[in-house]
Amino acid sequence: MLKTVIDRNLDTGITTVRLGGALSVATVPEVGTAIAKVAAECPSAVIVDLAALCHDSDALLSVFATMTHDAQLHWGVPVLLCEAAPGVREGLGAFRTYVALYEDSAQAALAVNANVPRWVRRHLPPEPASAAAARNVTGEACLTWGLPQLRSPARLVANELAANAIVHAACEFDLTVVYTGRYLRIGVQDNAKAMPRPPEEPIVTSTLMRPGSGRGLRIVAAAATHWGATPLADGKVVWALIRS
16 A cells, blocks of 8 residues: 655745655556646656555656656656655666655755745735735746746736635735746645636546636636646645746
């Protein structure tokens, strides 16, 4: 049995996936799915903590090489491994050309900070002025990062996501903007558990979604390359990706 714990850090933009239990033929797909889902949210990086992972066969560890490649290819998101037990570390030796393995999460985080992507976060109150603040922060980030062509759609997406949080969640929220080199990601995280629901189909958690029922989400869907919503233990994050 495999246990997966996911931690999204708003201060660093890094998502950590902690894996525990046995990596086997039966659980390899679970590992691939877990890493693929968080990479598709375009965090600044994905750190995979292997401290509690054991494995049946060294060949199964190739899943980490595959997911590292796929996350970079499709989303521009780096995947870094850390805390591997001695047996897992030795088994990963055959794939060291394809994976980045660090002693601990602190070293992995330092490696992330030494390179792109770029990350901005703002904590905003549930006030109408916060939508304008979200627009301005996002627009300034685009100009600072040399992405003037994305400024207009990014400001529009940030405005609508913030406005939805102000109107529907009615609580403080966090705006995050990250550039992975392939996508600009704009996310709004709040403490409300109600998920945006497309009228013609049920919610599918942590996956890409089509336009929502509200005008704001229709605008987001039209302006963004992808958008989605991910439930969290203490609320949700609604996010959109714009291809650079």
